Amino acid sequence: MVTAAATVVLAVPGGSAAHAGPPPEVPGDGGYAGAGGYRAPASSLVPPAATPPAGYPVTGIDVSSHDHPQGRMLDWRSLGRSNAFAYVKATEGAGYTNRYYRSDVSAAKSAGMYAGAYAFGRPDLGNATGQADHFVDTMEDVRDGRTLPPFLDMEWPYRRLRLPACYRLSAGTMTAWIRTFLERVESRLGVVPMIYTNVNWWNRCTNRSAAFGHYPLDISSCAASPPSVPGWGRNWTFWQYDIPDCTPGLAHDADVFRGSRTDLATLARQPRR
Template sequence: MSVHRSGTARVRRLTVVGALLAAFSFALAAPSSAATTPARGSATMGMGVLAHDGSSGTPPTSDATQTEGVDVAGYQGNVAWSTLWNSGVKWAYTKATEGTYYTNPYFAQQYNGSYNVGMIRGAYHFATPDTTSGATQANYFVDHGGGWSRDGKTLPGVLDIEWNPYGAACYGKTASTMVSWITDFLNTYKARTGRDAVIYTATSWWTQCTGNYGGFASKNPLWIARYASDPGTLPAGWSYYTMWQYTSSGPTVGDHDKFNGALDRVQALANG
């Protein structure tokens, strides 16, 4: 009997030790897992492209019929706009807002700084369709830098709609409810500014999360994201892109873009 009790006690001790080791291992792993989710407000245009679509590593060749641009966000701080201008960059977009909880603390330096060196510039909004309605976010965007004026140097606002960096890729929405959210945003932006917003997205995300909906192409210019030597297949409805984000590792600031036309076409978009 004593031997039986000793064996039972030993099994119990091993069970307890095993449970403690498992709990300890989980505790060590938990911070690492949590660290993979970025802080709210830190999302930037194209941050999911490398993770989901990758990069071919072959940037496009120079083309005189296209105009170089950049897009920037708060994490880049004060941008060297004169350096970019002298390198041939002629237009820029600055992150203004995200959801209804974030405004870019460097927005003034970036938005006005690009304008002051001669660039045609605009603002973009990083959409979070799981937090508030499209109309609410459009109003927040317009109220915090996303407006438009007919001064010849201000581009229409951009709806940056892409992978959710904080959770499920499609923000927990079905294709139809995502299309409804986007429609709500675009209609409100148009009512507030008189302009049709540009849609920034990647074909793979658009296909997955909107069902490759083609109904916005007749009014809303397309800004496509693809880090390769060509923009690839476009989302349904669009037969051409207006802008193309082709790299996240360009000179001076990482995100570089091509406008599908010469500088006078950039000015035409600014003028409406």
């Protein structure tokens, strides 16, 4: 995800006048959880670990191809000793696939973790149904009791896109795009997907829409506690409480689950419709 976790609205470069229409998809993994363009240096030998907020013992991380500098693999065995779950970026747009997605999910589960997939939303490219289909086709419908509901990552465009905060979409067009994507994923999987966002982006780009409160929320905020979000209030399911933008050099985006490990297992075993 991008600068989503910060509770202060960060400056986002404006769109280039050279673009007569939607920009092409950027090859590679441009957007990733909580990153905002930050890439941890490959030379970091002992990156700092995030300190979980009190009262939330079920911790996890989210990762993308940016967590594989120079192709380096993650130490999932070590990560599994201190985390209960992981979310892995699967897709962006209708064409990009994270080449580490399947290996990371498999390794996380082998390390005893629950795992889920996320799609970085590109509403500027339109085709919400096609992006949702690409996501579902990539993540695969695994019913092993260890797969968490997928989520749609809606936040600031990462810097290389050179787009304004709301991807040049009106609030009405944005909410329609989000709804189409989520409904397509749900219709194909039979599982209610989640939304990941930051309240500053959400309020600005959806005009404080309260229409999505029936979807579980993964809220990104580096504040001492998550803010109230229209439609959800403070009823979040996951909280991304720290990212490299807030703690430079942080090893991974850090998350907690609102519930016990038994509750997490129940979430992973929810029946298909």
